Amino acid sequence: MDPEARARTVEDAVASRREVVNEHLDTYLPLADPERLYEASRHVLKAGGKRLRPTILLVAGEAVTDTPPGTEDYQSFPTVPEGEGPIDLLAAAMSVEIIQSFTLIHDDIMDDDRMRRGEEAVHVAFDADTAILAGDTLYSKAFEIMLDSGAPADRGLDALDRLASTCTFICEGQSLDVTFEERESVSSEEYMDMVDRKTAVLYAAAAEIPAILLGADGETTAALGKYGRSIGKAFQIHDDVLDLTTPSETLGKQRGSDLIEGKRTIITQHAREQGVAVDELITGSEPESVTDAEMDAAVATLEEAGSIEYARNLAEELVAEGIQELEVLPRNEARDRLEQIGTYLIERSY
Amino acid sequence: MDPEARARTVEDAVASRREVVNEHLDTYLPLADPERLYEASRHVLKAGGKRLRPTILLVAGEAVTDTPPGTEDYQSFPTVPEGEGPIDLLAAAMSVEIIQSFTLIHDDIMDDDRMRRGEEAVHVAFDADTAILAGDTLYSKAFEIMLDSGAPADRGLDALDRLASTCTFICEGQSLDVTFEERESVSSEEYMDMVDRKTAVLYAAAAEIPAILLGADGETTAALGKYGRSIGKAFQIHDDVLDLTTPSETLGKQRGSDLIEGKRTIITQHAREQGVAVDELITGSEPESVTDAEMDAAVATLEEAGSIEYARNLAEELVAEGIQELEVLPRNEARDRLEQIGTYLIERSY
DSSP, X not given: OOHHHHHHHHHHXXXXXXXXXXXXXXXXXXOOSSHHHHHHHHHHHHTOOOOHHHHHHHHHHHHHTTOOTTOSOGGGBOOSSTTOOOBOHHHHHHHHHHHHHHHHHHHHHHHTOOEETTEEOHHHHSOHHHHHHHHHHHHHHHHHHHTTSOOOHHHHHHHHHHHHXXXXXXXXXXXXXXXXXXXXXXXXXXXXHHHIIIIIHHHHHHHHHHHHHHTOOHXXXXXXXXXXXXXXXXXXXHHHHHHHHSOHHHHTSXXXXXXXXXXXXXXXXXXXXXXXXXXXXXXXXXXXXXXHHHHHHHHHHHHHXXXXXHHHHHHHHHHHHHHHHGGGSOOSHHHHHHHHHHHHHTTOOO | OOHHHHHHHHHHHHHHHHHHHHHHHHHHSOOOSSHHHHHHHHHHHHTOOOOHHHHHHXXXXXXXXXXXXXXXXXXXXXXXXXTOOOBOHHHHHHHHHHHHHHHHHHHHHHHTOOXXXXXXXXXXXXXXXXXXXXXXXXXXXXXXXXXXXXXXXXXXXXXXXXXXXXXXXXXXXXXXXXXXXXXXXXXHHHHHHHHIIIIIHHHHHHHHHHHHHHTOOHHHHHHHHHHHHHHHHHHHHHHHHHHHHSOHHHHTSOTTXXXXXXXXXHHHHXXXXXTOOGGGSOOOSSGGGOOHHHHHHHHHHHHHTTHHHHHHHHHHHHHHHHHHHGGGSOOSHHHHHHHHHHHHHTTOOO
């Protein structure tokens, strides 16, 4: 399948599941009292988002149950063992998207990223205190919603356990990310460990939790976790590439913001090892003071050092590893889709 | 029992359980990597704290299982139904204390309270970003630890559900508390609803979760929840009284800080209804600019309006209601202790 056809297939698959998620957002996370808190909590979720993680969750559920994509009601989904009550897989998908949303809200405060999904970040549209609380509210809501999947208690508990440890990893990863900014240099191992915790574990949870809830065997469950983890790392590396190579209007935020903020990425780390004075590429530290020409020159330097190519290759290897893991799953259309999603994650242009 | 004897009995009961909690803090919440994040996460927990909520949880566990206080290992606790594996009740106690600690860290950022338990608040000792993340880390850690209680899956899931909905209520309550500061006046109903969500639900969870985990019947479990909720409300009202009547050194923070920050309390609301110009009692808005004489005069005005007495009476009624709920429990020493704790909460002088 060529990249264009793959992009169409994956984007269609994501779009149809995004529609289901968006349609049911008000059901799972209604505008409760106090309204201002819930408006802030729902702000990022309502602003859009590709819904990649819930899509992976739903498709992984289809893959392990050998269900043709899009043919079953996600709120009443069949299980792997016969004769069990249906599972609300959409609740699990919603829970994972809500966790993602909580981390975005808190991260935007810490990074003072003022735009998110083309709209003002929560701490800008509301205020920092409300944004802290909005994130906190989403945090417990995600657990409440996951608890409502209707899975047998032991598997429900396993899924919760996975969600909780995932959240801990995300906090640890964000903490590493923040402290890396203050350090002279960061090794590739340290950077990948940070990406693993901050980003990849939520992809792993998205791929693994449906297998847990639906009663897949341990080998399948573990393989999906590894798939998610590999493509999650690749996703972040590709995001770092896009941050440098995509126009601001397409990104929905300032192009090269990582460079302006002095964030360590696998790209800057590689460039540093090639002798590039990364900290001197951009002179200003405020997005407004950086001209397009200055950013173009900085990106050209990173290109010349081979650093962007290096990151692209690393992302490709990770996706290949992730797809390899899927071999233990039954061969079906949903599994094909998971493979395509993995590849799409590093081919997407925004 | 006279108040002095009660205070001694309760303080002994709390002290011995506090010792168990403190001894095992490193086991349940070790100093993991990244260390700075975990140092910040453990900062408030290490700074001390009475451990009232874990004490209530452990004593409630003793009460429902008819266990003489302090005679069983909390990490290997007997259940109500015979023949079930032992429960790690200390894990549940730790989880509740960790949730409390998370809320303190985030609340201190929002209120810019700079001292906590006689030490610098986390956002002061570290920084606001680290404090946000430290709270977030404790949040998921509390869930992870509660998941390790060893209870049968269905009851473990019920306990998690209770913990998650409690956290949602706490966020809602804090949100109400923050928005109340911007409002002209707040009705007593609104204030009590805020206290219920912000404070009382965690007492309810502390009293109810051991009953859930240990397999007590529904009536007993519900009664303990109501007990916790009533004494939790009383606790907050008494805290509001203490904020005005206790010296700063004893409080571990500025006396009258609620008044300086313009926080609505049941006391200021009552005073307002009596015609007191509450907003003019204190002219400065910074703790440093408020003299002891000005604070003495403000408190005297509230005393004269009967507002402090009104709050004291309300707290007494709530404790009496809470103790009434305990009648469905077996009559034993632990149940007596729960009664004494309720009364002690509104007799304590700090």
